[in-house]
Amino acid sequence: MAASMAGICHYVSRHGPFILLRRARLCLTLNSKIHCSSPALNGLLFSLNKRGILKNSFPADAAQDRLPRLLQSGAQTVYCGFDPTADSLHVGNLLAIIGLLHFRSAGHHVLAVLGGATAQIGDPSGKTSERERMSAEVVEENSRSIRECIERIFTNHEVLFQDSSKKLGTVTVLNNQTWYKDWSVVGFLSEAGRHFRMGTMLSRHSVQSRLKSPDGMSLTEFTYQMFQAYDFHHLNQIYGCKIQLGGTDQLGNLMSGHEYIHKVSGEEVFGLTIPLVTSTVGDKLGKTAGNAVWLNRNKTSPFELYQFLVRQPDANVKQYLKLFTFLPLAEVERVLEQQREDPGKRLAHKRLAAEVTKLVHGKEGLESAKRCTNALYHSSVQALEEMSDEELQELFREAPFNELLLEPGTTVIDACRSVNAIPEGPRGYQMVLAGAVSINHMCADKPEQVLIPKLHILSNGLSLLKVGKKNFYIIKWLSL
Numbered sequence: 001m002a003a004s005m006a007g008i009c010h011y012v013s014r015h016g017p018f019i020l021l022r023r024a025r026l027c028l029t030l031n032s033k034i035h036c037s038s039p040a041l042n043g044l045l046f047s048l049n050k051r052g053i054l055k056n057s058f059p060a061d062a063a064q065d066r067l068p069r070l071l072q073s074g075a076q077t078v079y080c081g082f083d084p085t086a087d088s089l090h091v092g093n094l095l096a097i098i099g100l101l102h103f104r105s106a107g108h109h110v111l112a113v114l115g116g117a118t119a120q121i122g123d124p125s126g127k128t129s130e131r132e133r134m135s136a137e138v139v140e141e142n143s144r145s146i147r148e149c150i151e152r153i154f155t156n157h158e159v160l161f162q163d164s165s166k167k168l169g170t171v172t173v174l175n176n177q178t179w180y181k182d183w184s185v186v187g188f189l190s191e192a193g194r195h196f197r198m199g200t201m202l203s204r205h206s207v208q209s210r211l212k213s214p215d216g217m218s219l220t221e222f223t224y225q226m227f228q229a230y231d232f233h234h235l236n237q238i239y240g241c242k243i244q245l246g247g248t249d250q251l252g253n254l255m256s257g258h259e260y261i262h263k264v265s266g267e268e269v270f271g272l273t274i275p276l277v278t279s280t281v282g283d284k285l286g287k288t289a290g291n292a293v294w295l296n297r298n299k300t301s302p303f304e305l306y307q308f309l310v311r312q313p314d315a316n317v318k319q320y321l322k323l324f325t326f327l328p329l330a331e332v333e334r335v336l337e338q339q340r341e342d343p344g345k346r347l348a349h350k351r352l353a354a355e356v357t358k359l360v361h362g363k364e365g366l367e368s369a370k371r372c373t374n375a376l377y378h379s380s381v382q383a384l385e386e387m388s389d390e391e392l393q394e395l396f397r398e399a400p401f402n403e404l405l406l407e408p409g410t411t412v413i414d415a416c417r418s419v420n421a422i423p424e425g426p427r428g429y430q431m432v433l434a435g436a437v438s439i440n441h442m443c444a445d446k447p448e449q450v451l452i453p454k455l456h457i458l459s460n461g462l463s464l465l466k467v468g469k470k471n472f473y474i475i476k477w478l479s480l
Contacts (some may be wrong), residue, residue: 021119022024044071044106050329051322053099057250058255058271067270070242071108077241079111081176081231082150083119084142085131088296089149090279091308094360095323097150099274100171101157101247109169114143116177118227120294121220125206125250131458147173149295156362161326172239179234180227192230195263196256201225204252225256232257236267248273275323295360302357302365303372303392309353310346316349325355350407368394373462379441392462392474399472406457406477411446412437415456419473421465431467438466 045068048054057067070076074433080096089097119139122131134142139429154171162168180188183413201207204225210217234252235241244254261267293308294300300308312320317339319330339348350471358366372395374383384392393401402419413422413432422428422437431437438462439456457463458475465473 007091044067044102044108048102052319053095053102053274053323054272055275056251056273058251058258058273066268067243067272068275069272071106075107075109075121076243077109077111077235077239078243078245079113079232079235079239079241080245081113081118081228082146083115083123084139084146085122085134086144086211086292087142088294088299089146090292090294090300092292094153094295094356095277096246096275097153098324099272101154101326103245104154104171105162107167107169109239110171111239111241112171112173113199113235114146114173114175115231116140116143116175117180118176118224118231119143121224121227123206123221123224123228123250123253125253143175145296148334152362153295155361156359158325160358160363162173174235176227176231176234188230192226192260195260196226196229201256202261204256206250206252213397225253228253229256229260231267233261233264236261236269237265242267242269244269244271246271246273247276249276264282270316275418277323297365297394297472298359301372301391301397302361302369303376303391303395305360306357306369306373309356312349312351312352314343317352321348321352321355323353325359327351327355371418381440381442381458384440384462384464385460387460387462389462389474389476392464396464396472399474400475401474403476403478406451406479411447411448412439412444412451412456413467415439415451415463415475416467419465419475421467421471421473436468440464441466 036212046056078100080100082093082096097112100112104110116139119142120134120136122133150173156167201222202211206225207217207222210221228250232241232244244257246254251271251273254273258269258271261269287308292300293305295305309320318332318336320328321335325332327335335348335351339346351367354366357369361368368391371383371387374380375387376395387395389401393399400419404415404418413429416422416428416432417423417424422431429447433445435443435445437444439451440458442455444456451457451463461477461479463475463477465475467473
């Protein structure tokens with residue numbers, strides 16, 4: 001992590017189950033209880049509830065009395081988990097990170113737990129079939145990548161969004177593999193397993209839905225809630241963690257942790273849930289649904305993330321500005337009013353895209369997204385000229401990238417044939433004559449024209465060749 005965070009951030013390792021929670025009858029809906037009439041509630045929970053970031057709390061009276069008073073009594077420790085089941089987090093995970101960022105901004109300490117152990121078991125919540133088993137090596141590599149992602153976002157938030165006059169809480173990244181590696185199966189079951197009851201475990205929604213499915217549920221998956229419960233207990237004992245944050249689809253796992261801690265130590269702990277981010281058709285955004293927008297540049301570029309947000313339906317923008325940005329709510333309303341005055345400019349969409357891209361990829365990532373936008377949608381030659389090789393390859397991810405030796409007298413037709421952009425013979429020649437080819441957004445309909453520097457070849461040594469409407473080729477020219 002950046003040097004500015006070195007004194008307060010402890011990155012111990014890298015793994016952890018991504019914790020999300022589901023509503024149950026013992027779970028209180030926050031917006032029905034957090035209101036302005038009680039001074040004790042006019043703090044962090046009230047603010048997060050107004051933004052829509054918090055949905056439910058557990059146990060039932062937590063939001064009304066005990067949890068607000070706990071948060072007001074001094075800096076607390078909050079944790080959320082992230083399963084390294086892929087080599088990147090995605091937009092569906094981002095709201096959990098933002099929840100941690102809000103707690104940290106309020107002076108509380110946060111733990112990001114990467115599930116190096118639990119990822120090899122597989123969380124059944126929200127799944128219709130058992131996750132394919134991953135090797136320890138894959139989990140380790142995924143964890144390294146996710147750790148870097150979390151560090152980057154926390155750094156960007158501190159540098160670009162945080163009020164320097166406010167004292168931040170600490171942030172610690174842990175790997176639950178570190179406290180499971182010395183356990184034996186017999187030892188764990190003897191120590192922890194005796195505190196779990198089969199009837200309670202079988203009643204969990206995640207278990208019931210899988211038991212009724214054609215594939216059923218393996219014993220491995222069934223034990224997942226035991227391990228997540230023990231994670232909470234371990235963090236409570238070692239770090240004094242009393243609050244678990246996660247999405248609404250894993251309340252059963254959170255309840256298991258609460259019950260286990262209550263039986264073993266009698267400590268009072270709490271759970272807070274955040275809403276799941278869904279697509280326009282209601283599908284959860286994530287790996288399983290196959291619609292993930294990733295937070296690592298090599299999987300989803302800053303441009304692609306920016307465009308994903310710019311293209312959100314109007315109905316989503318107000319909610320997303322509250323959820324995914326740190327704009328004051330008064331500023332959100334001002335931006336929405338500007339959009340209502342001139343909907344065609346899509347100012348609210350662009351502000352949403354800019355704020356989130358900057359949080360995830362930093363200032364340079366946002367500038368890259370804007371350069372790519374200008375190059376692709378506004379045919380800006382200047383933007384093309386300012387783009388790096390990496391940005392061009394990100395922008396035209398499916399386009400072939402070719403390095404060619406620039407020989408004297410190289411023509412338009414030579415360039416096209418060198419990258420196999422047109423058919424051989426008269427047909428390809430005719431395509432150029434007919435105007436089917438452009439170079440750097442300019443029509444190149446003279447096959448024998450010699451390539452001209454600064455026109456066909458940009459100052460960064462690149463040419464963007466397009467044939468037809470969608471076939472792009474990137475050429476990096478090497479001088480003799």
